[in-house]
Amino acid sequence: MNAHADTELLALLDQIVDPLIGRGLAEAGAVAEARREDGRAIVHLRLDFPAASLRDTLIGRVRALLTEHGIESQVTLDWAVRSHAAQQKLVPLPGIRNVIAVASGKGGVGKSTVAANFALALLAEGARVGMLDADIYGPSQPQMLGVPDEKPQSPDGKLAIPVRAHGLQVMSIGFLVDPEQPMIWRGPIVTQALMQLINDARWDDLDYLVVDMPPGTGDVQLTLAQRIPLAGAVIVTTPQDIATLDAKRGLQMFRRVEVPVLGIVENMALYTCPNCGRSEHVFGQGGGDSIAERYDVELLGSLPLSRSIREQADSGVPTVVAEPESEIALLYRSIARRAVARLAYGEAPDAFPSIEIAED
Template identity: 55%
Template sequence: MLSSRNYQLPEPLLSSVLAILDAHIEPRLQQGLVSAGMVSKLGLKGRRLELGLVYPYPCQSSYKDTVMTLTRALATLDAIDEVECEIDLQVPVNTGSTNTAAIPNVKNVIAVASGKGGVGKSTTAVNLALALAAEGANVGILDADIYGPSVPVMLGIADFKPVSPDGKMMTAAKVHGIAAQSIGFILADEQAAVWRGPMAAGALVQLINETSWPELDYLVVDMPPGTGDIQLTLSQKVPVSGAVVVTTPQDIATLDAKKGITLFNKVNIPVLGIVENMSFHLCPNCGYKEHPFGTHGGSNIAERYAVPLLGELPLNISIREGMDKGLPSVVAEPSGDIAAIYREIACKVGASLAKTKPQTGVSISISDDE
């Protein structure tokens, strides 16, 4: 992953250090640190080893444990008494498998989709964006749900209005450490977007390309539910790096989720995994775990289509209350159990994109057949 390495250790110490580092398997990349190209610097000052690591995906909550594990392992070498470790984040660019031009300043585009409404897709998109940022990345979110934009309310910025200093590009909102854009910022309060499919799809492309995005590692796109014009337009005219499909456990939701996966497969967009919302409910008094909407819906889909089950979120009133107040779980309770689930999902998504090798020159063909 790195174009150059700065290794300044004498032999045979260098070989011993590299062996220890490569024996440490990065859990989400499933590679040793050396094999994954993550070791950027090795030096020795006296008996102190100076180690530099570069992660290709955001996971700063794991840094401390990684450093402690490596320090213990490296300190077993006679020439080393202490380890000084610096960790950096360099997210690689992934413009997907189409020949679509990259969005200026955006390295990766993540589509968050669902086959039907009411499964918590927007809640997932917002918390995924915030979790990626909490793990160290530069993140933006685009509310592509033209007919039902909810991101402004969920982020507590319903009053924001974009401006265009140069008459060409619009500003994005800045909130909770991320950039945000939505058709809801442009429409008047309670005004409906009464547009036919092609018009709505055109508005989406314009919203993406005419927003002045800051430097972003990830742009999370909250898709409208279904598999229609807007989804096809996004897949053909926007360099989507990968998609996250959201479902709930019940059969009717998983049936529609399968259609969403099929769509992304047809247009050569990698499905990064499944998120199952409303997976279970924990009684706040006795801790009893029940599954009001059934069990194993998300995991069965994941197994059938050979994609990861990224996480299972509980049916919890605090998630809904936080979104209504403009305080999503990741920022409302950053150390809570729900935020931890979203952060783990974010790490898995980032790692999956880092491992994905985009194809080039793919011809997209869409038929009416499944």
Template identity: 55%
Template sequence: MFGFKSLFNKEDPVEKQIIALLNSYRSAIFPLGIQSEWIKQANKVGKCWDVLVTLPFAAQSQHSLIQSYLAEQLNDTVNLAIQTEIPNHYKFKKIKHIVLVASGKGGVGKSTTAVNLALALKAQGASVGLLDADIYGPSIPSLLGLVGEQPTAKDDKLLNPMEKYGLKTMSIGYLVPAENATVWRGPMASQALNQLLNETDWGEIDYLVVDMPPGTGDIQLTMTQKLPASGAVIVTTPQDLALADAQKGIAMFSQVNLPIIGLIENMSYFNCTHCGGKNHLFGQDGGNQLAARHGVPLLAEIPLDICIREESERGENIIEKAMPIADHYTYCAQLVSSMLFLQSLETQGVEIIVSDD
């Protein structure tokens, strides 16, 4: 328990039973169980339970696992509904969490990962924005099928974000023709990025995912020092060269005291279509070893999959299409959201107490 008052009367045998079972449920997404204050309804009619849970982080597709667990423990039918309601602790304007998706070098799939992480968070019940902070090589318009589209102005000061698949997005790529090169020095590029961030009408959103430019230069430092981000996700491949650059990214964020949420190893392996075996084309266990060395979680090992390239080039939503590869991004999004919730409790000084009830 987190020390909050329960919404239920624990002396009621029916309520006490369901609370105890949900409190004892454990997984990587629920390391401390499902708390009493998240349980909004627990009714039993005959041998059927109706249970409603409102989570403070985005993990709605955990529904089937939790429902199966309850049905097995109760030996009854369970109708479980899960809602999402992220607490209103705003980091910036009306944005509750800002997540920087970064990499030490280009070509590791950082932008593709940022887009699919944002889409997965949206599919899990959160409201999400996506900012393309790569001023020199914006990829978001292409990955979302919005090349050539231009945002409208809300007024003389604010732009309306471009919307696709329920995401609110902004990129320099919407404002500069794709065939034109952005030839700007660092301070000018940083100023342009600040304008994109501050002069976009994001409204109220749970998560703003920021696709950072690769490397550890001026723009990266500007973003980490001026933006109240909740944490960073580092994307790498198993190659030694990519891992060496990812190491530099971790060091940069550590120097500016920004929490590292975790590491994503992209192009981790290739599933052979003939024998079904895993082929580690770019090396093996590099991401896992780097994460262990720095004491951060390895959030996902995303395989090399042609579906990612094909669907991304068409600006399609692989999460919405429920492709098998989407499971990696979905689980990663749930981990990120759960970790950010626990981190916010620590920031607020809420005492975390594990109950044996």
């Protein structure tokens, strides 16, 4: 903040409490400049998370407030993502400001699909994003991101340049092995391979590296959670009782190694028949809410059970890219924004409504 900032303007800006930030703009440190010039206010907002879809709305709120007080204004907004502390004071990885794990307590809940769309949503919001496919036994990101036949290049023979997919920087064991051959590796070898994937890649100035974690809470998952410098984790579950039970274990695992849990994503929450329009909670109802309430974490959003999500992932063009203006894509973007806003500004009590959508 400029030392000559206008105190009246700062007081007015603090009246605007964005639900993603949870407190006044000035108090949150989101005002980079607030001064007067030639009879008008010059205000520049700088957020700590990417928010392309919120820019016009937030600028409009500031301008409207200043106009109410008879102040003509010029308002701009950008963001600069900073690094956040990792667990156990682990050293940040070169070229990466923040690492976010997307995890699940069990397989079959759509974690990898959520991870791919989550990463693409952050990209769409204006961040520089990478994807590490950490599921050694079932790497799906190369297929899901439409680059199953690509190979990382290494001009210097030391560091590999991640594969580019829809604007993401991507590394996966799936680029390096025959997709039809099983990975018959024990835990220590798996961990070693994953650490090589992440450490031997030339990541190019990433705001966020999204890690698609292997499902479960066993030795491999725990070791990764202890050795990768994680800024936070997102837990994916379905409403099904057995899935939420395993999701709770995953959540507790991250807490034990002091990794902040940024929130819960409830996947396959509601199915709407495309023919009759009837909606049904196929896998139960309220599982994500119950975890969020019991463990004091945010329910970032509830995604529908949708054929289009599955088909688009299978085709290598996930929903956020295939239908960027669709209701589901916008929900993915909302989930991603809320997660990284939580990382940037901490919890905003009672600021986030529960979001759930269904296909028409």
